[in-house]
Amino acid sequence: MLGMVGRAAEGFYQVCRGLWTVFKHSGRPPTTKEFPDVMPELPGAFRGRLALAVNPETGEHLCISCRQCERVCPDKCIDITAHKSPQTGKLELIDFKIDHGLCMFCGLCTEVCPTSCIINTSDFEMSEYSRGALIYDLKRLTLSQEESAYYFAKKDLPPPKPKAKPAPKPEAAGDAGESLAQQPSDVSQQPGPKAEE
Amino acid sequence: MVPEMTEELRANKLKTDEMLINMGPQHPATHGVLRLILKLDGELVKHCEPVVGHLHRAQEWQGQNRTWFQYQALIDRVDYLSGMFTSWALARAAEKIDDVKVPLRAEYMRVIVAEMNRLTSHLLWLGTFGIDLGAMMGLPFYPFREREELLDLLEAIAGQRMMFNYIRIGGVQNEAPPGWFARLFKFTGSFPDRIDEYEAILSNNPIFLKRTKAVGILPRKLAIDYGVTGPTLRASGVALDLRKVKPYSVYDRLDFAVPVCNRDGDTYDRYMCRIIEMHESNKIIRQCIEQIPGGTADVLREKRKACSACGKANCPHCGGDLAIMVKKQNAGLRVKAGEGFAAVESPRGVLGCYIISTGSDTAYRIKWRNPSFSNLAVLPELLLDHQIADIMAIFGSIDVILPDVDR
Numbered sequence: 001m002l003g004m005v006g007r008a009a010e011g012f013y014q015v016c017r018g019l020w021t022v023f024k025h026s027g028r029p030p031t032t033k034e035f036p037d038v039m040p041e042l043p044g045a046f047r048g049r050l051a052l053a054v055n056p057e058t059g060e061h062l063c064i065s066c067r068q069c070e071r072v073c074p075d076k077c078i079d080i081t082a083h084k085s086p087q088t089g090k091l092e093l094i095d096f097k098i099d100h101g102l103c104m105f106c107g108l109c110t111e112v113c114p115t116s117c118i119i120n121t122s123d124f125e126m127s128e129y130s131r132g133a134l135i136y137d138l139k140r141l142t143l144s145q146e147e148s149a150y151y152f153a154k155k156d157l158p159p160p161k162p163k164a165k166p167a168p169k170p171e172a173a174g175d176a177g178e179s180l181a182q183q184p185s186d187v188s189q190q191p192g193p194k195a196e197e
Numbered sequence: 198m199v200p201e202m203t204e205e206l207r208a209n210k211l212k213t214d215e216m217l218i219n220m221g222p223q224h225p226a227t228h229g230v231l232r233l234i235l236k237l238d239g240e241l242v243k244h245c246e247p248v249v250g251h252l253h254r255a256q257e258w259q260g261q262n263r264t265w266f267q268y269q270a271l272i273d274r275v276d277y278l279s280g281m282f283t284s285w286a287l288a289r290a291a292e293k294i295d296d297v298k299v300p301l302r303a304e305y306m307r308v309i310v311a312e313m314n315r316l317t318s319h320l321l322w323l324g325t326f327g328i329d330l331g332a333m334m335g336l337p338f339y340p341f342r343e344r345e346e347l348l349d350l351l352e353a354i355a356g357q358r359m360m361f362n363y364i365r366i367g368g369v370q371n372e373a374p375p376g377w378f379a380r381l382f383k384f385t386g387s388f389p390d391r392i393d394e395y396e397a398i399l400s401n402n403p404i405f406l407k408r409t410k411a412v413g414i415l416p417r418k419l420a421i422d423y424g425v426t427g428p429t430l431r432a433s434g435v436a437l438d439l440r441k442v443k444p445y446s447v448y449d450r451l452d453f454a455v456p457v458c459n460r461d462g463d464t465y466d467r468y469m470c471r472i473i474e475m476h477e478s479n480k481i482i483r484q485c486i487e488q489i490p491g492g493t494a495d496v497l498r499e500k501r502k503a504c505s506a507c508g509k510a511n512c513p514h515c516g517g518d519l520a521i522m523v524k525k526q527n528a529g530l531r532v533k534a535g536e537g538f539a540a541v542e543s544p545r546g547v548l549g550c551y552i553i554s555t556g557s558d559t560a561y562r563i564k565w566r567n568p569s570f571s572n573l574a575v576l577p578e579l580l581l582d583h584q585i586a587d588i589m590a591i592f593g594s595i596d597v598i599l600p601d602v603d604r
Contacts, residue, residue, distance in 0.1 A: 011403035018398040031342050043353035043374060072528040074267035106270035106362055112527050120356070 044154040047107045047120040050098050052141045055160050056149035061142065062117035062160055065091040069109030069118050077102035078109060096141055100126060101134040116157045121147075215243060220588070222251050228325065229599025231573075233588070240584050245577040249570075252603040260563035265291070265366065266530040268560070273360045275565065276601040278321055281307075281314040282543035283565075284364035286550040289445065289539035291366040291532045294554055301518035303368035304446045305489040309381070310354065310363060311541075312478040312485075313347050316388075318544035319471050319478075320344040322596045323395060326468065329593035330408050336398060343384075343391050350381055366532065367524025378486055378493035385483045392475055400472070409465040413579045413591035416461045423578075424571040427546025429595045431455065432462030432470040439542040451484050453477045464594040471596070491519040531558055545569050545596055569601035 033040065042048070054061055065082035081095040109118050121143075128134050143151070152159060216237045222230040230251040236244035256275050260268045272287055273280030285307060292299060299307075321344060324337035348358045354373050355361035363370050399405050415425070420433040430437055438455040440448040456473035458466045491497045491514070500514045524530065534556035540549035546568025553562040572595050579591050 014401040014403060018402055021394055021397045031345075043349075043356075045353060045356040045371070045374065047356040068528065072264075072266060074263055074270055104270070104360075105357065106360070107356055108266065108270055 042122040042124075044156060046122050047105045047110075049100065049121050049123040049126050050103065050109070050136075050141070051119060051121045051123075051143050051147075051151075052096060052117055052138070053119050053143050053148040053151060054145055056145055056152055057159075059145045061093065062115045063093050063096065064115055064117075065093045066114060068112045068114065072108050072112050074106060074108065075102045075104055093138070096138045097135055098141060099135045101131050115160060116152070119151055119155065119157075121151060122154075213239060218585075222248075228593075228597060229602075231597075231599055231602075235580075235585070235588075237585060240586075242580045242583055242585060242588065245580045247573055247576055249573065249599075249602050252600045254600070254604065256604040257563050257565060260560050262559060264528060264530065264558040265532055265560070266526065266528055268563075269365055270360075270362045273362055274600070275604055276543065276545070276548075276567070276569070276598050277359055278318040278598055279314050279544050280359060280361050281311045281364055282541050282548050283550075284361065285311060286539055286541045286543075286548050286565075287552075287563075288364050288366045289541065290537045290550040290552045291554075293537035293539055294535040294552060295366070295524075295533050297367050297523055299368055300520045300523060301447070301490050303521045303523075305485050306369045306373075306521060307364055308446055308448065308451070309482055309485045309489075310351065310361070310369070312481045313351060313381075314361075315478050315544045316475055317344050317347045317351070319475050320347075322471065322544075322593075326593045327399070329589040330405065332399075332405075336395075339391075339395055339398070343388065346384055350377065350384070353377055365522065365524070365526055366530065367526075368520070368522035370522070370526070372497070372521060373494035375495055375498070378495065381482065382486055385479050385486075388479050389476060392472060392479075396472065400469075406465065408587075408590050409468060409594070410463060412464045412587050413583065413594060414461050414463045415575065415579060419575065419578060420462075423575040425546070425575050425595075426568050426571065427542070427544070427596075428456075428470040428474060429462075429467055429572055430546065432458045432466040434459055434461065437547075439540060439547060445539075445541065447485075447488075450488065451481050453481050453484075464590055467594040467596075529558070531556060532560070540566070543568060545598065545601065546572060565604060567601045567604060569597045569599070573597045573602050 052061070052063055065080060067080055067082075070078045070080050077099040079095075079097040079099075080093070081097075082091050082093050084090065085092040105120070107120055110116075110120055113119075126134070151157075218235045218237055220233040220235055222232040224231070232248035232251070234246040234248060235242055254274075256272065259271060263271065269284065269287065272283045275283045320340035324340040324344075327336035351361060351363075352358045354377060355363035355370065415429070415433045417434045420430050421435060425433075426437065434457060436442075436455060436457045439445065440453075441455050454473075454477055456470050456477070458470060460466075462470070486493065491500075497514065497519065504512050504514050532552070532554045534554055536551070536553040538549060538551045540547050542548075547566065548568055549566030551562075551564040551566070552560055555561045576592060576595065576597075579595075580588055583591065
């Protein structure tokens with residue numbers, strides 16, 4: 001009989017102890033965040049929607065159509081259309097499609113990109129009404145100059161070399177040694193408007 | 198003419214039929230899609246047959262069709278609550294074949310993130326275990342509060358909350374961002390108090406004790422026979438923890454205890470085992486932060502300014518033990534021809550990976566030994582002659598993740 005009373009008292013004490021622990025939390029501010037009103041602060045490494053960066057200073061497109069990302073993508077969701085430019089004999093980007101409906105956001109494409117062109121942004125709100133709308137083309141993928149600067153700073157990426165694009169050019173047109181001084185400026189103008197169209 | 202009521206007739210008349218009940222596959226408490234075919238005699242379970250395979254995604258087959266680089270990104274999805282461990286098992290198996298020596302700093306980073314992952318897994322288990330027992334409203338959110346803090350840290354270092362793709366063949370993916378170690382150290386300081394908080398709510402609660410004590414007793418021999426591993430096995434009195442028994446990585450340099458119950462474990466023992474493991478994991482993380490060669494990432498970053506992060510192997514701030522990756526991570530990632538097996542101690546038990554490589558960019562054969570599968574196999578024995586209400590208490594206590602069972 002006494003044992004039963006003792007057990008009951010012990011049980012009552014333990015329940016009260018648990019409830020007191022819970023009660024202690026009643027005064028403090030909530031730890032949860034109301035998402036649409038409070039946006040989460042995402043770290044630089046966050047792997048969100050894919051995008052193509054431009055050079056933050058000059059605004060020229062960083063993609064050199066090397067197709068490394070297309071090759072490494074586990075879901076085969078990247079589709080690059082490029083052709084050899086008849087004037088310069090160099091690869092030229094025509095279209096760049098990413099099907100975000102297939103993408104698993106593994107970030108492998110961003111790791112292999114030699115020019116840090118394709119990056120994972122911090123954007124994760126990308127619901128659409130149709131699957132077709134999840135296929136992003138070059139225009140929707142390309143970031144503005146300010147956005148590129150923001151992500152380059154946030155992700156701590158090495159800044160693109162000032163003439164990242166024309167650099168391999170002299171080798172391709174190796175014979176034309178004397179016109180080297182003119183060529184880079186010539187080339188850097190060409191992909192610029194192409195990328196932004 | 199009424200027949201005489203003999204003993205035999207009476208027994209036939211009063212006999213209740215066994216009832217066949219199908220529990221799942223879409224059951225909120227089965228942590229995924231598990232189907233249990235139950236034969237019930239009244240409230241008592243007389244026979245149970247788990248039906249697995251609803252979540253089969255051919256993870257092994259995909260490993261043979263994807264390149265090594267691509268497969269590393271996929272295997273976090275095998276056991277989504279402890280992705281670091283699947284990555285680690287694959288990385289260790291491949292490194293064994295490759296004869297790659299992982300730098301010491303990378304090994305410490307692996308232990309830190311893996312133990313953090315163990316904490317998040319146990320914390321989620323604790324919350325859902327409360328739900329399984331009927332503590333619907335309050336309890337789950339206490340562990341989830343700490344879990345969010347840890348997941349934020351893992352997100353900052355790996356890029357995503359649960360699909361990390363952080364531990365790679367040959368090291369780890371990247372260095373911690375600024376302030377990461379300080380945040381983690383602060384967390385480990387306050388975490389033991391938080392565990393005490395859960396314990397104050399749960400451990401001695403009379404309702405909780407009634408639901409868990411002497412429920413689902415798993416005898417030592419039965420556990421060994423079924424190949425049960427992890428906290429479930431240790432709660433039954435077998436001291437099998439790969440971190441102690443066969444120390445891999447840098448676990449032999451760390452001071453931690455493995456909780457082992459010295460009797461046939463019941464549901465409460467399995468609960469207690471995991472609670473103590475959380476304390477130990479916390480200790481391991483603290484020690485690793487103190488011992489890690491090169492100091493925290495911020496200290497190292499300052500030092501590397503002197504050499505402008507040259508990345509040379511003989512540099513005192515970049516190479517040797519202080520590098521974090523020794524294999525180039527790109528589409529051309531190859532593993533030498535050969536075969537190798539490696540196992541790690543995941544939150545659920547021994548997680549093994551067996552690889553046969555022919556030296557090409559894909560594996561010839563990949564085989565996973567997943568702890569959840571063996572742990573689930575013992576469930577029918579545990580459920581025998583238990584009330585139907587205890588099914589979820591017992592099932593919750595062996596901590597099975599269904600994608601890990603079906604792969």
